[in-house]
Amino acid sequence: MIEVSAPGKLYIAGEYAVVEPGHPAILAAVDRYLTVALTASDGVGHVHSSRYGHGPVTWFHDDDGDSIVVEHSPLDYVTAAIALLERLRSERGLRPLYYDLHIDTGLDDASGRKFGLGSSAAVTVAVIDALNRFYELGLSPMERFRLALVATIHVAPKASGGDVAASTFGGWIAYTAPDRAALRALSDDLPVADLLARPEWDVCTVRRLPELAGLRMLVGWTGSPASTERLVHRVSLSQERQDRAYARFLAESDAAVEELVHAWGRDPDRVLALLRRCRRLLDGLGRLRGTTIETEQLAFLCDEAEALGAAGKPSGAGGGDCGIVLAPARVGDEALAGQWRRNSILPLDLHLHAPRGADPLAAVR
Numbered sequence: 001m002i003e004v005s006a007p008g009k010l011y012i013a014g015e016y017a018v019v020e021p022g023h024p025a026i027l028a029a030v031d032r033y034l035t036v037a038l039t040a041s042d043g044v045g046h047v048h049s050s051r052y053g054h055g056p057v058t059w060f061h062d063d064d065g066d067s068i069v070v071e072h073s074p075l076d077y078v079t080a081a082i083a084l085l086e087r088l089r090s091e092r093g094l095r096p097l098y099y100d101l102h103i104d105t106g107l108d109d110a111s112g113r114k115f116g117l118g119s120s121a122a123v124t125v126a127v128i129d130a131l132n133r134f135y136e137l138g139l140s141p142m143e144r145f146r147l148a149l150v151a152t153i154h155v156a157p158k159a160s161g162g163d164v165a166a167s168t169f170g171g172w173i174a175y176t177a178p179d180r181a182a183l184r185a186l187s188d189d190l191p192v193a194d195l196l197a198r199p200e201w202d203v204c205t206v207r208r209l210p211e212l213a214g215l216r217m218l219v220g221w222t223g224s225p226a227s228t229e230r231l232v233h234r235v236s237l238s239q240e241r242q243d244r245a246y247a248r249f250l251a252e253s254d255a256a257v258e259e260l261v262h263a264w265g266r267d268p269d270r271v272l273a274l275l276r277r278c279r280r281l282l283d284g285l286g287r288l289r290g291t292t293i294e295t296e297q298l299a300f301l302c303d304e305a306e307a308l309g310a311a312g313k314p315s316g317a318g319g320g321d322c323g324i325v326l327a328p329a330r331v332g333d334e335a336l337a338g339q340w341r342r343n344s345i346l347p348l349d350l351h352l353h354a355p356r357g358a359d360p361l362a363a364v365r
């Protein structure tokens with residue numbers, strides 16, 4: 001049996017901007033995991049997961065052995081990852097084999113509450129990792145990341161892949177996305193090995209951030225996001241003014257995130273000031289788009305943090321889910337968590353998932 005696990009993630013800064021190729025975000029991998037156990041099987045493959053309701057997803061090789069057929073499956077990250085790795089396996093002239101996957105997620109809580117810790121990325125990364133070991137493909141971490149991102153954009157074409165990078169590489173990272181639309185357009189026609197080496201990846205960067213100096217991260221969960229429709233408001237600006245404001249958002253986000261990257265391991269006060277700035281940029285984007293990124297609870301979490309001399313921000317798409325706080329030692333956990341509980345914000349006991357083994361990433365200097 002092969003067993004692998006992949007960590008969840010939290011966005012720290014740069015969300016939304018990161019959807020545009022080449023624009024940076026900072027993420028953390030966190031110590032909650034999704035596990036995939038692979039066992040060899042015969043004649044048919046099964047995927048077992050609580051996510052699939054009553055029965056497993058069933059798949060088998062087609063007659064040529066160069067693609068898989070999935071029975072009764074919704075478009076899905078797991079089968080997208082299997083299909084892509086099986087293509088690569090076939091390109092390498094390796095014999096098709098059968099296996100069962102058992103997926104066990106620790107990213108949601110026992111009662112099924114979804115914390116928004118990036119389960120789709122973790123499951124994709126873990127399946128690629130398991131199949132790499134099973135077929136002994138010898139893929140590097142960067143190749144596994146690229147494969148997981150290509151599988152992801154088969155299901156969610158707009159996803160930036162920041163969560164995929166955090167889950168693959170662990171620790172704190174700075175990330176910029178490739179042009180996913182271009183890669184997706186190429187992905188069915190090119191051999192997988194060629195796709196991984198395309199120039200479209202050049203703008204995609206993953207950099208290693210050092211330990212966070214003088215601050216610690218706290219995470220509060222405000223509940224699952226409300227329906228997007230309820231959070232969408234009418235925007236009265238002309239298209240031209242919206243475009244200009246969006247371009248300004250991107251430029252300001254880039255500047256703040258790059259400064260944050262450089263202050264990260266060095267200057268806690270600067271990190272706090274920049275995180276507060278990122279909070280306001282995100283709120284401004286919400287207003288521009290007519291969506292509520294910073295809900296009342298998230299605003300409360302951020303305001304309380306700022307009042308105590310820390311900094312807080314919605315993490316990810318917003319509209320609910322998690323808020324993060326970076327706090328200096330002088331701000332005690334209980335000061336914040338006590339306030340949170342009175343406002344139905346659940347403190348999550350999450351910490352950084354540090355990268356294991358030799359680090360393939362270039363460090364920020």
Ligand SMILES: Nc1ncnc2c1ncn2[C@@H]1O[C@H](COP(=O)(O)OP(=O)(O)O)[C@@H](O)[C@H]1O
Pocket residue numbers: 049050051052076077078103104105116117118119120121123
């Ligand atoms: N335990 C799991 N088993 C199988 N697939 C999973 C599992 N957890 C998540 N997924 C996949 O990821 C999708 C959830 O992705 P999404 O709604 O974007 O949430 P997240 O923000 O956690 O990534 C599910 O619909 C499913 O396809």
Ligand SMILES: C[C@@](O)(CCOP(=O)(O)OP(=O)(O)O)CC(=O)O
Pocket residue numbers: 011014015016017018019116118120158159160161162163315316317318321
């Ligand atoms: C807006 C984003 O930049 C960040 C969204 O972060 P979340 O952590 O909220 O992600 P999901 O729950 O998977 O939708 C979109 C992106 O980067 O793809």
